Amino acid sequence: MREIYLDNAATTPCDPKVLKEIEPYWSKNHGNPSSFNDSGREAKKAIDQSRQKIARILGAKDQEIIFTSSATEANNLAVFGIVKSSKKTNPQPQIITTQIEHQSVLEPIKNLENWGFKTHYLSVNKEGLVDLDELKKALNPETVLVSIIYANNEIGSIQPIKKLAKIVKEFKKGSEYPYFHIDAAQAASHLDIKVNNLGVDLMTISSHKIYGPKGVAALYVRRGTKIEPIIYGGGQEFGLRSATEAVPLIVGFAKALEIVNSKKQMTNSTQEKLRTHFIKKLINLFPEIKINGPENPKDQVPHIINLTFSGIENEQLLLQLDKHGILASAGSACTSREIEPSHVLIAMGLSKEAARSSIRLSLGRQTTKADLDYVLKILPEVVKKIEDLYGSNIKEYYYN
């Protein structure tokens, strides 16, 4: 059966070129970068070169790139690392974030709330965009960290990072805090990730969202940032993240970022056209459909399409699509096993019912017009099938 993978925002297939680059590091150049021998030095060189590749793409210094095992770990390091460090001078640190962050930012912050830390969650409008004035008002002398998702993983909304960075910078007026962290896991393959253009202090990027291997990510940490580790041991990664470095994964991550970066404009252009085509046809088929996310395509990464099929339960829809080889997703992968509806869609003002009727299609480099035309052919069939089965009484179905 034909398989159309439209869950690229959850994870991407590994690029064969990346796998080829990694290959020698499994069994041949397999040394431990901390070992004082030739195999160790070879391994260390591979890491250094990968770090340099990534640093150049980010316009950063090599030592500002800290490899972690996941974007989740990088986000946790940003949140806990900054707060732990700030506790030494500030007894009541406050954190500002948004209502539409990924769980890997929200959950560490919730954990800090349990320990008495103060927080502010910026709201978003119905397009999923934050308000600059709300940030201005939320900033106070206790604020140590502002953490904002660059491109949202569920709806693709792009926050105005440069403007937000400017507000933070103007507020701090040369003082240490607050630091500005962005989660660019979903943005890295589409948007400008030059840290100085953006004006950020910390930035998370992830390998398995950009056709690299799972199990590796990085946190950019601007030189001079006061941050403590969350994992302690041999002192690797400039003391900020201990553990034997996963050399093959790091090599693969750097290669993946290099490829994604070189193809960025072309990918964006292709995916924008594909999305426009898809949505135009979709509206013809489903005139009542709600498309979630920014109205201006410039405010949205081109690979994410979030749709509400009113009255249709998203699990049913996904199961039916699965049967036709179409692999989509309900919101983020990490929430898809939860009973709660998407916190992102709720923050944008959708009802619980609407959130539960929403699915995400996320395009990849491999996605073609033929793939989407196939989806357009199947969608009406499966929607009709579900309506025939359950009627459009989602409320009764769920709440009784």
Add this chain to the structure above:
Amino acid sequence: MREIYLDNAATTPCDPKVLKEIEPYWSKNHGNPSSFNDSGREAKKAIDQSRQKIARILGAKDQEIIFTSSATEANNLAVFGIVKSSKKTNPQPQIITTQIEHQSVLEPIKNLENWGFKTHYLSVNKEGLVDLDELKKALNPETVLVSIIYANNEIGSIQPIKKLAKIVKEFKKGSEYPYFHIDAAQAASHLDIKVNNLGVDLMTISSHKIYGPKGVAALYVRRGTKIEPIIYGGGQEFGLRSATEAVPLIVGFAKALEIVNSKKQMTNSTQEKLRTHFIKKLINLFPEIKINGPENPKDQVPHIINLTFSGIENEQLLLQLDKHGILASAGSACTSREIEPSHVLIAMGLSKEAARSSIRLSLGRQTTKADLDYVLKILPEVVKKIEDLYGSNIKEYYYN
């Protein structure tokens, strides 16, 4: 040039059978285990099966296996996770460990000391073995965790885990604390790792020490253990370790453990013979050489040989061995870039000079008698060369 890799305690080459097992999970079955679609379910199945494989080998329940990115992370999770959880009921938790732990246990504990926590470091005798009575005396009602390295990574000494577990069990008399954690990263390929035989509550095992991929490890956590995460987010790994699971690595880790487990007896028998042969010949060549570690081979994992060449600086020796394709190591990989001499050898009573004159040769499954005979041929040459260059005045060389 011939290359003889004798740094297997730092990291092992990845088994080609493991790589073959992993292969489909990079680009073909590449789904996100949290995604509600077929690719996600396939990925989840692969993780579940790997978890089950590992659980069976450990004699554990599936849900007691928590995948992490490294043994370092697993050790950090054990230490911080238990202490964080215990803080709710115990304002002054104390931790007992040994003077010869890996940095990934020592450093988290040192970090806790900075926050005011109490600690006790069990001493070791000149063979690198702890004293049961010292543990008995150190235990007190505030003790929440006892963490002990099963087989030491530098000298290979095997601690009497069953006896230590019995002491902890008798002390706690059915109460919650203390929990007993062991770091079995270096032990897993050689010793009994059935958790119920050992009587442990938590156990760390690592993939890249047993011919599996780097970037994955696991913490066994006995059901009912009160432990909190150190990384928060999507709630993967039963809420104990968030992040998109590194499916290929997890699959490879399980395969590697399966292979290592099936070959354990044979490997031990081969390596014991190789080590006996090597040491016998070595003593003939260097009658004054000091062999560090337990006297009784039963108290030492067979793959580790730690040697002191008095008057010879270990960095020089390693560099010379490198030139002949012999890849050895100075103590653990993680300390080899430090200026401080090995804390393990110092704890055993060696002088700083002796510790700085010590190297570790660690055998692998691929090591042959011919390899070791080559080392025996080269060692006298390189030792003589260094003595000719520097004399045996290591003290002056270092401390002036």
